Amino acid sequence: MIPDELKRMTPMKGKERLGAHRDSEYLGAEDIDPDVEPVVTIKDLYYGVVTLQRGKEAKDVIAFVEEKVPGINQVRPMIANATNRKILKKLYHKVDAETLCGKRIQLYVDHNVRDPSTGDKTDGIRIRAIIPKAVPQEPVHKCEMCGNALTPAGGMGVTKLAEYTKEKYGRVLCGACAKKEAVRIKHEQEAQQAEQAEQTENTAENATEE
Ligand SMILES: [Zn+2]
Numbered sequence: 489m490i491p492d493e494l495k496r497m498t499p500m501k502g503k504e505r506l507g508a509h510r511d512s513e514y515l516g517a518e519d520i521d522p523d524v525e526p527v528v529t530i531k532d533l534y535y536g537v538v539t540l541q542r543g544k545e546a547k548d549v550i551a552f553v554e555e556k557v558p559g560i561n562q563v564r565p566m567i568a569n570a571t572n573r574k575i576l577k578k579l580y581h582k583v584d585a586e587t588l589c590g591k592r593i594q595l596y597v598d599h600n601v602r603d604p605s606t607g608d609k610t611d612g613i614r615i616r617a618i619i620p621k622a623v624p625q626e627p628v629h630k631c632e633m634c635g636n637a638l639t640p641a642g643g644m645g646v647t648k649l650a651e652y653t654k655e656k657y658g659r660v661l662c663g664a665c666a667k668k669e670a671v672r673i674k675h676e677q678e679a680q681q682a683e684q685a686e687q688t689e690n691t692a693e694n695a696t697e698e
Contacts, residue, residue, distance in 0.1 A: 508561045514538065514549070515566040517597045517611035524559030525596045527620045528552040533585045538567060542605050548573065550588075559595075566595075566613060575615045594620045631662035633669070638662050 500509075507518035520526060534549040548568040555563055568576075577583050580591060594616040601612030629638040629650040638646040641663025653661040657669050 504561075513564065515560070515564040515613060517613050519560050519562065519564065520595060520597050520613065521559045521561075522597075525594050525616060526557045526559035526563075527592055527594050528554050528557055528560070528563060529592050530588050530590065533568075533588060534565070540567075569612075572613075572615045575617050578617055579615075579619055592620045592622075594618060629660055631665050632659040633661055633665035636662055641666070 500506075503521075505521070508521070510516070510518060529552060530550055531553045532551045534551065536546060536549070537544050538547045538549065549565045550568050551565040552563050557563060566572075573583060576588065576593070579593075580587050582588075595613055596616055598612050598614040599609070601610050601614075602608070603610040627647065629646050630636070631638060638649055638660070639662070640646060641649055644652060649663065649666075650660045653659070653666050657666065657673075661669060
């Protein structure tokens with residue numbers, strides 16, 4: 489028997505894995521898919537008290553522009569430790585906000601990080617000591633209905649999909665909203681046709697009465 493609670497949960501499918509949906513404020517090694525080195529863009533730097541498993545500590549935190557990238561299901565801010573700070577310094581020479589904001593970094597999971605509380609080896613997020621190559625990216629198109637960024641749909645890339653929906657529906661729509669809009673328009677047309685048919689019938693009736 490399936491417990492009621494389970495019925496309200498979202499089942500994981502395909503490549504979704506355990507650990508990727510954990511409820512944490514900060515990015516952890518479990519957030520990164522195995523064998524992927526996600527590339528993220530630094531948005532802002534923060535400093536302040538963060539709540540960790542071992543208690544509250546003052547830390548540097550790096551927030552990112554992206555909400556989702558290949559290899560990370562949910563991009564969260566990352567606590568910057570001394571090792572990562574040193575790598576950033578090596579990469580960009582300076583580690584001030586002005587220098588780092590907007591810079592792209594490549595992350596990977598280091599399996600040989602010493603856990604400060606136990607002294608054992610654990611997984612930790614590290615910044616790769618290379619500047620990620622610029623990838624020719626398609627511009628971001630936002631759906632004018634739900635606000636989400638467009639993803640390829642209906643065999644079209646995002647730019648093509650944006651053009652197609654703008655042309656067909658008068659505004660840029662994501663695949664899901666375009667489908668909803670198509671259904672809505674179809675229902676509207678059907679209602680109109682039904683109304684017209686009824687009017688024609690009424691006119692015909694009136695004509696016979698006269
Ligand atoms: Zn949408």
